[in-house]
Amino acid sequence: MTDRTQQPDRFEIDTPRVLPPTHVQVSGFSMDNINRAETPSGLAGMQAITEWDAASLGKAIEWLEDQANYLERMSYRMAEIDELMGGKTGKSSLGGFGMAQELAAKHAALFTSTQANLRTQANSLDNAAQALRKVKENYETAEAANEMTAAQMQQIFNGVATGDA
Known part of the structure; x- marks a missing residue:
């Protein structure tokens, strides 16, 4: 696996919001780390055919x-x-x-x-x-x-x- 940024596979960020009088609402977002790449195990170590x-x-x-x-x-x-x-x-x-x-x-x-x-x-x-x-x-x-x-x-x-x- 390679990762150009040394970041996790997925980002998840919760953003709590306090509503009057004492309610808390949690929202947020998540996304995949698009900088992470992986070579499928079936292709690892294979040589390209040139002939x-x-x-x-x-x-x-x-x-x-x-x-x-x-x-x-x-x-x-x-x-x-x-x-x-x-x-x-x-x-x-x-x-x-x-x-x-x-x-x-x-x-x-x-x-x-x-x-x-x-x-x-x-x-x-x-x-x-x-x-x-x-x-x-x-x-x-x-x-x-x-x-x-x-x-x-x-x-x-x-x-x-x-x-x-």
């Missing part, structure tokens, strides 16, 4: 497709949440009073946008996998062309060595 080959590109494509499929599935499994909240029936599980209906409307809007964003993100990951697949195909084509050139060069070197060139 790629067809196998590592294939693994990256597979990872992207797995993440896209997961998000797509989650977007459809959200229907369970919608049903618990009243779903298509229009009758909110939060009740019928005004504030409950407002909260249900906010939930419906958040639900819809979250579901749409999950599907958009899944589509973006799928597009990235397709683009990387093209890169891999181009890499493999260039690698094959280089192998052919290397074979031709070896033939030339062999010819020079035997005096045939």
Whole structure:
């Protein structure tokens, strides 16, 4: 963990206020220390990949497709949440009073946008996998062309060595 300011993870400040005749009201605020950063344990000590080959590109494509499929599935499994909240029936599980209906409307809007964003993100990951697949195909084509050139060069070197060139 690093902290540029040596301050705690969270700040909490209470501000008591005395009201006549003898009542005390406490209010205040709290906020997270945004200067604190932490490296997730799964990433600690990992080396950055600076070289790629067809196998590592294939693994990256597979990872992207797995993440896209997961998000797509989650977007459809959200229907369970919608049903618990009243779903298509229009009758909110939060009740019928005004504030409950407002909260249900906010939930419906958040639900819809979250579901749409999950599907958009899944589509973006799928597009990235397709683009990387093209890169891999181009890499493999260039690698094959280089192998052919290397074979031709070896033939030339062999010819020079035997005096045939």
